[in-house]
Amino acid sequence: MEIDSSSSGFNSSNQSSGRGWRIYLFIVTAVIAVPMLVIFASLLQPFSSAWQHLFDTVLTDYITNSLLLMAGVGIGTLVLGVSAAWLTAMCDFPGRKILSWAFLLPMAMPAYIIAYTYTGILDFSGPLQTALRDTYQWQYGDYYFPEIRSLGGAICMLSLVLYPYVYMLVRVAFLEQSTAVLEASRNLGKKPWQTLFLVALPMARPAIVAGVSLALMETLADYGTVAYFGVSSFTTGIFRTWYGLGELTTAAQLCAFLMLFVFALIMAERWSRQRLRFHHHSAQKKMVRLRLKGWRSALAMSVGSLIVFLGFVLPASQLAIWASVGWQENLDGDFITLLFNSFSLAAIASVCCLIVAVFLAYTKRAFASRAELGAVAVASLGYAVPGTVIAVGVLIPVAWLDNQIDFLSTTWFDYPTGLLISGTLGLLVFAYLVRFLSVSLNTVDSGLTAIKPSIDESARSLGATPSRVLSRIHLPILRTSLLTALLLVFVEVLKELPTTLILRPFNFNTLAVRTYELASDERLVDAALPALAIVIIGLLPVLLITKSILNERFSNE
Amino acid sequence: MNKQLILDQVTVQYDAIAAVSDATFALAEGEIGCLLGPSGCGKTTLLRAIAGFESLSTGSISLHGEYISTPKRTLAPEDRAVGMVFQDFALFPHLNVRDNIGFGLSSLSSTDKSNRVLEMLELVGLVAVAERFPHELSGGQQQRVALARALAPSPQILLLDEPFSNLDAELRTQLAAEIRILLKKNKVTALLVTHDQDEAFAMADKIALLNAGKIVQIDTPYKLYHKPGSLFAADFIGKGTIINVGIDAAGLLGNNLGSLSINALPEDLGNTVKLLVRPDDIAYDEFSDTKLSIVSKSFLGPNYLYELALKDGQCVPCLTHSHIDIPVGDELPVRFDLRHVVIFNAD
Numbered sequence: 041m042e043i044d045s046s047s048s049g050f051n052s053s054n055q056s057s058g059r060g061w062r063i064y065l066f067i068v069t070a071v072i073a074v075p076m077l078v079i080f081a082s083l084l085q086p087f088s089s090a091w092q093h094l095f096d097t098v099l100t101d102y103i104t105n106s107l108l109l110m111a112g113v114g115i116g117t118l119v120l121g122v123s124a125a126w127l128t129a130m131c132d133f134p135g136r137k138i139l140s141w142a143f144l145l146p147m148a149m150p151a152y153i154i155a156y157t158y159t160g161i162l163d164f165s166g167p168l169q170t171a172l173r174d175t176y177q178w179q180y181g182d183y184y185f186p187e188i189r190s191l192g193g194a195i196c197m198l199s200l201v202l203y204p205y206v207y208m209l210v211r212v213a214f215l216e217q218s219t220a221v222l223e224a225s226r227n228l229g230k231k232p233w234q235t236l237f238l239v240a241l242p243m244a245r246p247a248i249v250a251g252v253s254l255a256l257m258e259t260l261a262d263y264g265t266v267a268y269f270g271v272s273s274f275t276t277g278i279f280r281t282w283y284g285l286g287e288l289t290t291a292a293q294l295c296a297f298l299m300l301f302v303f304a305l306i307m308a309e310r311w312s313r314q315r316l317r318f319h320h321h322s323a324q325k326k327m328v329r330l331r332l333k334g335w336r337s338a339l340a341m342s343v344g345s346l347i348v349f350l351g352f353v354l355p356a357s358q359l360a361i362w363a364s365v366g367w368q369e370n371l372d373g374d375f376i377t378l379l380f381n382s383f384s385l386a387a388i389a390s391v392c393c394l395i396v397a398v399f400l401a402y403t404k405r406a407f408a409s410r411a412e413l414g415a416v417a418v419a420s421l422g423y424a425v426p427g428t429v430i431a432v433g434v435l436i437p438v439a440w441l442d443n444q445i446d447f448l449s450t451t452w453f454d455y456p457t458g459l460l461i462s463g464t465l466g467l468l469v470f471a472y473l474v475r476f477l478s479v480s481l482n483t484v485d486s487g488l489t490a491i492k493p494s495i496d497e498s499a500r501s502l503g504a505t506p507s508r509v510l511s512r513i514h515l516p517i518l519r520t521s522l523l524t525a526l527l528l529v530f531v532e533v534l535k536e537l538p539t540t541l542i543l544r545p546f547n548f549n550t551l552a553v554r555t556y557e558l559a560s561d562e563r564l565v566d567a568a569l570p571a572l573a574i575v576i577i578g579l580l581p582v583l584l585i586t587k588s589i590l591n592e593r594f595s596n597e
Numbered sequence: 598m599n600k601q602l603i604l605d606q607v608t609v610q611y612d613a614i615a616a617v618s619d620a621t622f623a624l625a626e627g628e629i630g631c632l633l634g635p636s637g638c639g640k641t642t643l644l645r646a647i648a649g650f651e652s653l654s655t656g657s658i659s660l661h662g663e664y665i666s667t668p669k670r671t672l673a674p675e676d677r678a679v680g681m682v683f684q685d686f687a688l689f690p691h692l693n694v695r696d697n698i699g700f701g702l703s704s705l706s707s708t709d710k711s712n713r714v715l716e717m718l719e720l721v722g723l724v725a726v727a728e729r730f731p732h733e734l735s736g737g738q739q740q741r742v743a744l745a746r747a748l749a750p751s752p753q754i755l756l757l758d759e760p761f762s763n764l765d766a767e768l769r770t771q772l773a774a775e776i777r778i779l780l781k782k783n784k785v786t787a788l789l790v791t792h793d794q795d796e797a798f799a800m801a802d803k804i805a806l807l808n809a810g811k812i813v814q815i816d817t818p819y820k821l822y823h824k825p826g827s828l829f830a831a832d833f834i835g836k837g838t839i840i841n842v843g844i845d846a847a848g849l850l851g852n853n854l855g856s857l858s859i860n861a862l863p864e865d866l867g868n869t870v871k872l873l874v875r876p877d878d879i880a881y882d883e884f885s886d887t888k889l890s891i892v893s894k895s896f897l898g899p900n901y902l903y904e905l906a907l908k909d910g911q912c913v914p915c916l917t918h919s920h921i922d923i924p925v926g927d928e929l930p931v932r933f934d935l936r937h938v939v940i941f942n943a944d
Contacts, residue, residue: 218687221687223648223683223687224681224683224687224688225700227648227675227680227701228675228700229676231673242689242691
C-alpha cells in the first residue's frame with residue numbers, strides 16, 4: 041500500500057514535469073509544419089486564371105518532364121547503385137576495397153555543379169568536341185554529338201551523383217544477408233548469377249526501394265541542374281510562375297502538387313521499411329565473397345572505376361583545372377566574404393538544427409506516445425520536401441505577417457516598418473531548419489536508441505530530472521552523434537541552392553548561389569573556385585561514412 | 598554394403614592452418630552418420646567440404662562412386678547432389694513455404710514440380726501452412742520446411758548442420774527421433790553435425806567423434822558410450838568423472854573402491870590407473886559399509902545427483918532416487934558397481 045501511493049506520487053510528478061516538455065514539443069512541431077501547411081492550404085484558394093495559361097502552355101511539360109526525369113534517374117541509380125553494391129559486397133577482385141569507399145565520392149558533387157562541369161567538357165567549344173574536330177577535320181554540323189543540355193543529360197548527371205544513396209543502403213543489405221541463405225541457393229542447384237536474381241536481389245528489395253526513393257526525392261528537389269539545362273520541370277516551373285508571372289498563389293499550388301509526388305515516394309519508402317523487419321536475418325557468418333577471375337575481374341574493375349571516374353574524378357579534375365587557371369583573379373576579398381557568409385550561415389543553421397533535434401529526440405524518447413511520435417514524424421518530413429517548396433511555404437506567411445505589422449504600425453504609430461522579417465538571415469535559417477532538421481534528428485535519434493532505456497530509468501530513480509538526464513548522461517555519451525549531426529547539416533546547407541536563392545537577403549551571396557550565378561552566365565572558369573570549395577567540404581561527410589565502412593570491414597575480417 | 602559417401606584422408610586448411618586433417622569416414626546407403634565434437638573441432642568444416650563450400654588440400658571425397666572433391670577439383674555446390682539443412686535453416690524470407698520447397702526443382706515440369714512439393718509438404722506434415730512465409734512459422738515448422746526443401750531434389754546425401762540448435766531443449770530430442778524415423782522410412786543417407794551427444798545418440802547409426810580437427814573414434818553410439826577409446830572420448834561422452842586410483846596385481850583398487858576382475862584388464866597396467874566413473878557406476882545402498890561424504894547435490898526431478906568425496910579427496914558422481922535426500926556434509930552409504938567401468942593407463 042505504501043509502495044503504491046509513493047509510486048503514484050512519483051508518476052504524477054513525472055507527468056507534471058513532462059507537461060511543459062510536451063507543450064514545447066507541439067509548439068516547435070507546429071511552427072516547423074507551418075510552411076507545409078501553408079502550401080497545402082493554397083489548394084483551398086481559388087485557382088486563378090494563370091492556371092488556364094499553364095494548362096494551355098507548359099503544365100504538360102512540367103509533368104511529363106518531371107515524370108521522365110524520375111523514371112530515368114530511378115533506373116539509372118538502381119542500375120549503378122545495385123551493381124556497385126553487388127561488386128563490393130558480394131564479389132572479390134583487385135581494387136574492391138578502394139572501390140567500396142570510392143563509390144561514395146560522387147555524393148560530394150552537387151548535381152548542379154557536375155551539370156555545368158560536364159557542359160564545359162562536352163559543349164561545342166569544350167575540349168572533347170574541339171579535339172574531335174581537330175583530329176577528323178570536321179566542321180560544325182558535320183557530325184552528331186549528343187546534347188548534354190537536355191532531359192537525357194539531366195538524367196545522366198543526377199544518376200551519377202545520386203546512385204550512392206542506393207549503393208549505401210543496398211550494400212549494407214547485401215552484407216547483412218545471411219551467408220547461409222545464399223549457400224542454400226547454391227546447394228539447391230543455382231549458379232551464382234541465378235542466386236543474385238532469385239535470392240539476393242529480392243531479399244534486398246526493401247533497401248533498393250528505400251535507396252531509389254531517396255534518390256528520387258533529391259531529383260524532385262533539384263533546381264540547379266534542370267534550370268541550367270533548360271528542362272521545364274516542376275521546380276523550374278515554380279520559379280517561373282513565382283518570378284516570371286508573379287503568381288504567388290499559383291506557385292504555391294504547383295508546390296502542393298509537387299508535394300503529392302513526394303508523399304507517394306515517402307509512402308513507398310515507409311512501406312518498404314516496414315517489410316525490412318521481416319527480412320532481417322540475425323545469423324552472421326564469415327562473409328565468403330565470390331572471387332572473380334580473368335576477364336570477369338577485369339570487367340568488374342573497369343566498370344567500377346568508370347563509375348567513379350565519371351561521377352567524381354573527371355568533373356573534380358576539370359573543376360581543379362579551371363580553378364587553377366583563374367585563381368589569381370578570383371581568390372580575392374569577395375571570395376573570402378563568400379566563404380565567410382557560407383560558413384557562418386551553415387554553422388548557425390546546423391547549431392539551430394542540432395538544438396531542436398536534441399530537444400525533439402529526447403522528448404520523443406521520454407514520452408513515447410502516439411501523439412509525440414506523430415509530432416516528431418511531421419517535424420522530420422522536411423527533408424523530403426523540395427527546397428523550392430519550403431522557400432515558398434516560408435515566404436507566403438511571412439510576407440503576410442510583414443504586411444500586417446506594417447499596416448498596424450502605420451495606422452497606430454504612423455511609422456511604416458516595411459518588410460520586417462522577409463529577406464532576413466533569420467528567415468533563411470528557419471527554412472534550413474525546416475528542411476534539414478530530419479538530418480540531425482535521425483543522427484541524434486539513432487545515437488539515442490543506442491543508449492538503453494534502463495540507463496534513463498536508473499537515473500530517474502536516483503532523482504534526476506529529465507533535463508539532468510539529458511545534460512549529465514546523454515550529451516556526453518552522444519557526443520559523436522552530435523558532431524556528426526552538425527557536420528551533415530553544415531554540408532547540406534552549404535550545398536543547398538533553391539532555398540538560398542529564393543530567401544537570401546538582398547546582395548547576400550553564398551558559395552552555392554555564386555557558383556550557380558556564374559555558371560548561368562557561362563562564366564564556367566570563374567565558377568570553378570566556389571564550386572571546388574563546395575565539393576571539398578562535401579567530402580567531409582563522405583569521409584565520415586567511409587570511416588564507418590572501413591570499421592565494418594575490419595570487424596568483418 | 599554399397600558405400601554412398603567416402604571421405605578419404607581429407608584435409609581442409611584455412612591459411613595454412615588445418616581445420617580438419619586426415620579425416621577418413623564412410624557411410625553406406627541409407628545409413629545415418631554423425632560428426633560429433635566440441636565447438637571448433639572442425640566438424641562443420643568437414644560438412645561444408647562435402648557440400649562443396651570448402652576446398653580440400655589433400656585427400657578426396659566421393660559420392661555414389663564419383664569424386665566430387667579432390668585437391669585439384671572442387672565440383673561447384675550447385676552441381677553436386679547434396680542436400681543441406683542449415684543451422685539457422687536459411688529459409689528464403691521472400692518466398693512462402695511452397696516456393697521455398699520448390700526452389701531446387703527448376704529442372705522439373707510445373708506439374709511434376711507441384712506434385713513433388715505436395716509430396717514433400719505431406720512428408721513433413723506442413724500442407725496446412727504451405728502459403729505462409731518463413732517468419733510466420735514456429736521454429737519447429739521452419740526446421741521441417743528446411744528439411745523438405747533439402748530433400749525435394751532427391752539428393753544422394755542429406756547434410757544436417759546443427760539442425761536442432763535453434764530449437765527449444767524439449768523439442769530437440771523429440772524432433773531428432775521423428776526425423777530419424779522419417780529418414781529411415783525414405784532410405785535417405787544422411788550426415789548430421791552436432792556438439793550435443795543426446796542428438797547424436799537419438800539420430801545416428803554411426804558416430805565419428807572429432808577433436809582438434811581429427812577423427813578420434815568412429816563407432817556406434819552404444820560403443821562410444823560404453824567403450825570410449827580415449828580419455829577425450831570418455832570425458833566428452835556422457836556424464837562421468839575420471840579419477841586416478843591405485844591398483845595392485847590382484848586387481849584390488851585403492852580408495853576402497855573394490856576389485857576388478859583381473860581377466861578383463863589390459864596387460865601392461867602400472868600401479869595407478871585412470872578410472873572413468875559414470876553416475877550409474879556408484880549405487881546407493883543403505884546396508885553398505887562404504888560411506889562417502891557428500892560435497893554437493895543437485896535435484897534433477899526423478900533423481901538426485903550427488904557428488905561424493907573419496908578418502909583421498911577426489912570426487913565421484915552418484916545418481917540416486919530423489920526420495921533419498923541426505924543433507925550436504927553427511928555421508929551416503931554406497932556400493933561400487935564396476936562391471937562396465939572403463940580404465941586407462943595413468944600416463
